[in-house]
Amino acid sequence: MNKELIINSTAHGVEIALLEDKKLVELHSEKTDARFAVGDLYLGKVKKLIPGLNAAFVDVGFEKDAFLHYTDLSPYAKSLLKFTQQTINDKSPEGLDFGQFQVEPEIIKTGKINEVLGGKPNILVQILKEPIAAKGPRLSCEISLPGRFVVLTPFNDIVAVSRKIHSSEERKRLQRIVESIKPKNFGVIVRTAAEGKNTAELHEDLSELTDMWKTIQTNLHGAVAPTKILSEQTKTTSILRDLLNEDFNRIVTNDKGIYADAKSYIQRVAPEKAEIVAFHQNGAPIFDTFGITKQVKASFGKTVNLNSGAYLIIEHTEALHVIDVNSGYKSVSNNQEQNALETNLEAAEEIARQLRLRDIGGIIVVDFIDMKLPDNKKKLVEYMEEFMRPDRAKHAVLPISKFGLMQITRQRMKPEMNINTQEVCPTCNGTGKIASTLILEDEIEKNLNYLITHKHRNLTLNVHPIVYAYLTKGWLWSRAAKWKRKFRQNIILTADNNYHLTEFRFFDHNGEEIKM
Template sequence: MNKELIINAATHGVDIALLEDKKLVELHTEKNDARFAVGDLYLGKVKKLIPGLNAAFVDVGFEKDAFLHYTDLSPYARSLLKFTQMAISDKTPGGMDFSQFQVEAEIIKTGKINEVLNGKPNILVQILKEPIAAKGPRLSCEISLPGRFVVLTPFNDIVAVSRKIHSSEERKRLQRIVESIKGKNFGVIVRTAAEGKNTAELHEDLTELQNTWKVIQQNLHGANPPHKILSEQTKTTSMLRDLLNADFNKIVVNDKTIYADAKAYIQRIAPEKAEIVQLHNNPLPIFDQYGITKQVKGSFGKTVNLNSGAYLIIEHTEALHVIDVNSGYKSVSNNQEQNALETNLEAAEEIARQLRLRDIGGIIVVDFIDMKLPDNKKKLMEAMEGFMRGDRAKHAVLPISKFGLMQITRQRMKPEMNINTQEVCPSCNGTGKISSTLILEDEIEKNLGYLFTHKHSNLTIVVHPIVYAYLTKGWLWNSKVAKWKRKYKQAITVKSDNNYMLTEFRFYDANGEEIKM
């Protein structure tokens, strides 16, 4: 699988697109004025304890107090409180030696929030979820500092190795190495990317994270809440840190500053891949050059069309998300059960992509096309799990219920991404909206493909004059129509009719008879 990261610097901030085999799977926006990103560390002030919720509200400088539940306190919450107070008032030259810090007893899992945060103290917290809708950020006291190969967790001495590393010998090797090089009072989680790495590489990553912890100590000195102690890396570098592997073959940036930063970061963490960073110099917008704009237009509407003619309807409610799978005109055989399975498998792949792309979280209910055979339901369940394996968000997929519904839960870390895929209609001067021109073009092309595979030839397409101009613009060999002729190796004629609505199009056969779709 080839992965490409396309980075578009705009006036509002930075848009980052992740492509897998040229297909858009993730889209992120980092605004210029972004605050309270996941991973940021703040010195907060406990404002209110809510025993009924077993939670506290903490002031971290957001317009609404952030939420901290007892289950997010960390077993080492008392150690964190003690460390916070010591670091704030520390007068030791060069800062206190963390290896000499005396760790407090762990809190119990079934305890009460007011037993731990009594007195409403100042506390070091980490953003667990960005502010969503009317809610403030969600916080955690389980401080973790992620590196490329390891994650540093203060106040414990546990070394854990990712379960995705299947070799028991490799797991033992990594554990031995990390146990020998880590500092006292630091726990370490060894990431999947550490597989096969040598001691020097792991030591360099671990040392950098331990130095970051020293910076946190320094920033806490004399701080008054609410105060940002440490920012997570930019979205670009954090994605490179988490995703960079042998599959990455291109990182393209249209901004010289971001280009230099990305190149320097890659040079530091993976010098052998520094050459994959490129500066976009083409006058064509970078997202247009790599086909991202078109994919965005076709992927973010209420209706998502699949290549076969099947389509998804995605609805959002306050409590959950509902996805309906429709077969359209897809037909792979005369067997209804086989048709349903094939359509469902295609839809499952697109649904997994849509969840990542839109960052849909919470409860998702999918109404697949009904299947009768238990084996087919099992195949669909296994396929969905496989398609979602590349999703970095925590998720769970439940088997299809007796009502034919599949339930999926997915971790929500930030507000869901919604992009308007409609354009103001020139026919009614903006009183209504139509599907994007790009989507209309796709609809015509999909219908063409369907008709040609069903023994039709010498087709004529009649459209509104504006759409006619769009489809025929360019040189004779470079217009949309010319590309269709080369693709299908068929004669295609396009005509315009002023009486047509902007989104209306019809097909006629060689005898001039209209083909009903």
């Protein structure tokens, strides 16, 4: 698969588009004034304990206090609390030696929030979900520092290898390497990208993450809650970190700073792919050049059209998203069942793309076209799972119910990407109705009568070109000619393409508009 990353830098932030075989599948937006990002670390102050929810509200500097549930505390919450207090109050010039830190016993899974956070202490937390609507951020105490090949998790000694590495020999090799190089009091999760990497590459990645932990310790020293301790890398760098693989063959940006950062990052993690970074400087907007603007306009809306003539209706309710599949005029055979299957498979591929593109999370209910054969229903579910496999968000696809509905759950990490492709009609103001031409003609004549009665002379009337053609049709008996004879005034008609259909304006002999 051919993957391209197009990065558009603007005055308001950065827009990042991921193309797969020239098709837009992900669109990310990073505003310059964004205050919270997933992965940021904060020193927060526990403000309120809610035993009924088994959760706490934590002040991290947002208008709404952030939410921390007991299940997000991490088994090593007591160790994290102890480390936070010791680091804040540490007086030694060389700082706390994390290798000598005494880890506290794990908390129980079925415990209570006030047993751990009683006294409302300051605690080091990580943003798990960005603020959505009126809600504050969601927090986690399971601190993790992601790198290119490994993820560092403090306060434990566990080494885990990604299940997506299927070779048992490779899994054992990576386990041995990481166990031999990891520092004390750190756990390590080996990512899928580590497959085939040697000890030196893994050690370099691990060293960068341990240096990041030392930075956290330095920033935490003497800190006063609420305050940011460490920012996640920019969204551009984090996407490169998570997505870069052998299929990723082009990165283009219109910003010299991002170009230099991306080039440097790729030279460090994948020197053989450094030439894929390019700087866009031909003057045309970068998203227009790569056809992204056109795809955005075609993909974000209530109705999504498919190549065959079938189409999707995507609607959002308070509790879930609903997607309706319609066949349109598609017909591949005289067999109704086969037509339904072909349309559903085409729709499934587009639905998987739409979920990634709009970053739709929560519960999604899809009403596919009804099929009778169980084998076809099973095939549709299998294809849906296959189409959603590239999606990095956690998701689950449930079998089609007896009502012909498929339920999909998808992890919600941030607000849904929603680009408004509709606007209120300037002619009808959203009512769906406009004045008929006959009524419009009467309205113009009534205004003419008023202006001439009030001694206005040599009037100019500006109208839409279609109305202009209607009013001037016929030389002797046109409506404009009738008005001239009726009011015994020279009335000049002009057409303006910028007017909507029922808009008209009067101007005096000096060219100044007459407000009615």
